[in-house]
Amino acid sequence: MSNMQRRNSVRGIMLSLVLSCLGICAQEDQQGRQIFHVLSDYGKVSTAAEAKETLDALVAKIKGQGGGTVVIDNKVSPDFITRNSYQDNPENELYIHPHGLDGYKGSYKNFPNVTIMDTRNGYWNFHVPQYGGRSQAGGMGNAYGGLGINRTLKMPGKSMDPMGAFSLIDIQNNIVKGSVNFLGMTLEDALPGTDVKLYFHTTVGLWEGAKLVSRKYWGDKGREIITVKKILWDADRKCNYVLVDLENEYPAKSFFHHKTYMPGFNMTINSNADSQTAGQIAVWNNKNATGDDFLFSGVMAYSSDISNAPGDEGAVVYDAQVVHSLNRFRSVVKKLDRSDNTLYFEPGNDGYGRERTGCYELAMSRPLINLNEKKWITAGTVVVVASDRVMQDPINKINDVYKGKRYPSSSGYEIFERGGLIEGDEETPWDESIVGRYFALDDPSECVLRSDFFNGFHWGPEKTRRWYQIVKFTQNPDNTKAIRLRRVHRGWPSAGGPVLLNPDNYTWDGHLRPLKYVIAPGAEVYDIANAWQDARNYYLKESHIPNDSPYDNVKIMPNGDVGTSFDFEPGDKIEQAVGPEPWIPRPIRIRMYNHFPSDISSGAIEVYNHSTIANTYGINFIGNRNSEEDMLKRKDNRPDYLNGVLFSHGSVGAGIRFAGHVRDAALLMDQRLNNPQPIVWKHDLSRRLTSLVANPLNGDLEIKGGNLNIEHAGLIKTCGISATEKKSSNLRGIGIAVPKDSTRVEVTFTTPEPDGDYSLNVQTNWFTMDRVTTKTANGFIVEFSAPAPGQSTIDWQLIR
Secondary structure (H helix, E strand, O other): OOHHHHHHHHHHHHHHHHHHHHOOOOOEOOOOOEOEEEHHHHOOOOOHHHHHHHHHHHHHHHHHOOEEEEEEOOOOOOOOOOOOOOOOOOOOOOOOOOOOOOOOOOOOOOOOEEEEEEOHHHOOEEEOOOOOEEOOOOOOOOOEEOOOOOOOOOOOOOOOOOOOOOOOOOOOOOOOOOOOEEEEEOOOOEOOEEEEEEOOOOOOOOOOOOEEEEEOOOOOOOOOEEEOOEEEEEOOOOEEEEEEEEOOOEOOOOEEEEEOOOOOOOOOOOOOOOOOOOOOOOOOOOOOOOOOOOOOOOOOOOOOOOOOOOOOOOOOOOOOOOOOOOOOOEEEEEEEEOOOOEEEEOOOOOOOOOOOOOHHHOOOOOEEEEOOHHHOEOOOOEEEEOOOOOOOOOOOOOOOEEOOEEOOOEEOOOOEEEOOEEEEOOOOOOOHHHOOOEEEEOOHHHOEEHHHOOOOOOOOOOEEOOOEEEEEEEEOOOOOEEEEEEOOOOOOOEEOOOOOOOHHHOOEOOEOOOEOEEEEOEEEEEEOOOOOOOHHHOOOOHHHOOOOOOOOEEEEOOOOOOOOOOOOOOOOEEEEOOOOOOOOOOOOOOOOOOOOOOOOOOOOOOOOOOOOOOOOOOOOOOOOOOOHHHHOOOOOOOOOOOOOOOOOOOOOOOOOOOOOOOOOOOOOOOOHHHOOOOEEEEEHHHOEEEEEEEOOOOOOEEEEOOOOOOOOOOOOOOOOEOOOOOOOOOOEEEEEEEOOOOOEEEEEOOOOOOOOOOEEEEEEOOOOOEEEEEEOOOEEEEEEOOOOOOOEEEEEEEEO
């Protein structure tokens, strides 16, 4: 036996022992082939280039033997970045029908697999093959998996222990000491030195040895990282304080904080090539046996106060957050090789003085924009006419008629062309050469600015334009021009106009809104293999780029600017555009495919309160704009939600049903900031509106836009009728007695009127003429031409 064979044998035994926890207990397979191969036993590995060359040769050998496992040991250069992209399916060997229809022919072959285990520094990192092996999990016949873990519960003659929980994988995350969750503001000035006393409102959450980041004010960059040396008690001030060593001086109200994230399971999905997935965590639960079952179950048992100084979100059992990242790749062109359409950029240089390019954000199917403004077209202005399919406000519909004409959408099974119009004025120097370039509105109201964000996340540069590829140019007889843009919706169709951020920027007859624009050259990116970097290389300079791959070039599609002065040139600043009109992710979507009626009432969402105390709300819609003035500060001048609850399709028996006990109000309109909060009805095609509103100043119910039709019902217990804003306190008097032989009578109101400005109708029970001679707030006087006979009375009605 050779020395290499002896080493392989010993290492194979050791690995077999270590890997027994993974169910791998043999060092050779049934054909006597070696399973584990230590990379340093097969060639030079002292540099990254040597290690990659040795790995390439070893993998080729292993694949020829039917597959195996490579172990990256500590002898391999620490600069070597492990990748596993060696598994390829032979040409025409794999055919999978997308829907698994009967009668199709396909091949489900297991191709030679190579798994790489990087064990350097005692940390095991598995790099599984691209296809992997035929998966036995899930309900899809064409499923492959890089790493398979299977359990079949089939205990002959026995059952599991009662009331046990038997998970396939058990992860226990014990957070005992080491993490910190603290935000404190100093109560007094602190000077640099050793054993400096820091006083906070509380030291709860700190411990001796805890590290804190210091900031002189919120938003300041971290000044230093300090360590809590001691937590002591100040007997005079009756509070705790901490001892720390400081390098900087800090005024009172400086911030010291630390928040540690300790997830039990952390999964990162880098999706940089076009694909569709059934879910980043996809569970297919074949429920064929009786028994309670929860597809996702989360129980949070708590006995603490949950909240503390830096905790502003409390405890959440299920949290769904949607964040639109405006971060994007930015760099400077190094050179352009049009022989294979490779654009080389300067790694570590974003063109704006930062030592990063954002290679992590690179992706296919998004264009690379040339930011050299000398190559831009900006002369003239454009107007945008709304498409009939633009997202409409439910009441204030956007007008889409321009010069007496509408620009509707056209739709079909395979295509969906958006309507609208982009028209350039006579000053726009456009011609056919702009087709293929990229259009963006440059008005600040149509760009996302860093200053727009007052709350929540904002990731990205100071200004983000929305770039659209131009797909059509039209020269109009009046010397104006029109263009159409590429869209993503339903098969990359074109559109006459984009969705604007601010609806007031649309143009229609009587409402002209010229806008600034930019037309810039660019190109579609289709290969990022030599540019994309993992997150750990996110901020690395060019000198630190791993040398197993250049990481400095992308492949771009050719277009009409190739060979012209508009093509990319060394020194041009570039950026990859963000998607201009994303289909905004829905945090929760529920689909139900039931077929039999339920024996018990069932719904889509159920909210139970089995607590001993009341919850403040069942469902709460929270926004940031509370008044009309606040709403106008939003980019689109619209409210937080166009619709709070929308019944858009289907039918309902009752839109909102209250079947339980309502203590105070079935509908409570809380008119904060004097918001009238009307109930509005929209009249079918006429677009007329009828509203019912309670005046927030006095509580009067007002009906606007329609009449009050009570459909033969009576109006009872009415104190008065008024045609003005002054309330009438009296409606009528019946059977008012008039003394015999009297020629006048004085009527006094039970409740005084606001004044004497009212109308009266008086009726006597004898033949006479009458007139009202006096009207005051307290009553009125009536005179008669014929004296009253015996048993005389009058009736009267009052209207203000």
